[in-house]
Amino acid sequence: MxxxxxxxxxxxxxxxxxxxxxxxxxxxxxxxxxxxxxxxxxxxxxxxxxxxxxxxxxxxxxxxxxxxxxxxxxxxxxxxxxxxxxxxxxxxxxxxxxxxxxxxxxxxxxxxxxxxxxxxxxxxxHYAQVVEVPDPAGRQGVRRELHRAVDMAKDQSYVLGVLTDGQLARAFFxxxxxxxxxxxxxxxxxxxxxxxKPDSHDICFIADGDTRGWLGARLGQRPGPIVDHEGQVLGEHGGAHGYTVGQRRGLGLKVPPADGSKRYVVATDTRSNTVVVGPEELLGVDVIEGDHLRWCGPAPTGEVRVGAQIRAHGQEHPATARVDGEHRLTVHLDERIRGVAPGQSVVLYDGTRVVGSSTISGSGRRA
CATH class of the missing domain: 3.40.50.620 (HUPs)
Structure with a gap:
């Protein structure tokens, strides 16, 4: 070959x-x-x-x-x-x-x-495995599946969750x-x-690791308010684009919380250029919605039990996923997790097998 x-x-x-x-x-x-x-x-x-x-x-x-x-x-x-x-x-x-x-x-x-x-x-x-298994449809004899690597500390199957069936057929890891x-x-x-030679890490095109500085140089400075979930102004930022859900460091708040608790970014609104902060408990969500679906094999239908991972080296969370047509995914997590932000990717697993991925469009809590 x-x-x-x-x-x-x-x-x-x-x-x-x-x-x-x-x-x-x-x-x-x-x-x-x-x-x-x-x-x-x-x-x-x-x-x-x-x-x-x-x-x-x-x-x-x-x-x-x-x-x-x-x-x-x-x-x-x-x-x-x-x-x-x-x-x-x-x-x-x-x-x-x-x-x-x-x-x-x-x-x-x-x-x-x-x-x-x-x-x-x-x-x-990449640290991932392609495994050939019998094709249940019987059309090709075997089909290729994407699985986690043996070395879980280096596993990169998450960042390969965007590959399609056809791309997997032409890929070796x-x-x-x-x-x-x-x-x-x-x-x-x-x-x-x-x-x-040391490994490269973080974002390769931001060599110094200063993502906020890199964004500020390209998107400009847009000062705006940092508010709590009730709308009280607690400080000022240089641009809502420099913040992400779950962030705690670098907020520069001028009004300390009355109870001394830590505050986190719980939402950003680039239209109003507002950053919303709140206590840790406001970060927890157990519903994730996604679009831009990519399947590493046959697309699941209806509801399926999966493991859901939202960060490259993050924890896998037990969940139930439902696919609605070709463009929408809803993931119900068994327990609430923190720091889920729009634009991140949720990658779904069945054991060690990568089922597919979706770009997160929103999140929330079940009643």
Missing amino acids: RVVAAMSGGVDSAVAAARMLDAGHEVVGVHLALAQSAATLRESARGCCTIEDAGDARRVADRLGIPFYVWDMAERFKADVVDDFAAEYAAGRTPNPCLRCNEKIKFSALLDKALALGFDAVATG PLGDTTKPQIRLEARERGFAVAK
């Missing part, structure tokens, strides 16, 4: 490419140039997709003896991930750019280009059955210089 190995320049994608080669595939390494200021070197462990990373990926490809190319997708990445990220915050939502990158870049733009050039599949260094320490050991044994 002819396979494009997406090589970020890190240790995970390096070992993934090596394992695909060991499995007998014809492998070509591809580094995605996503940063528009590509000459910038990595300033910390947060950043990625720099000239330094491209060089690291090339050296691994040379050691493996495989062809290597850099594909410039900076313009597509800016439009589909970076600009989308800013627009979502401007609308009062809290997006996950990693899900959007997997949906729009790695398993859309990259996969589409690979298929157009005659390749059969794309392999990445060679690291899903291995822990991260084992991957670093394997990289060292293979002689890869990236064996000790």
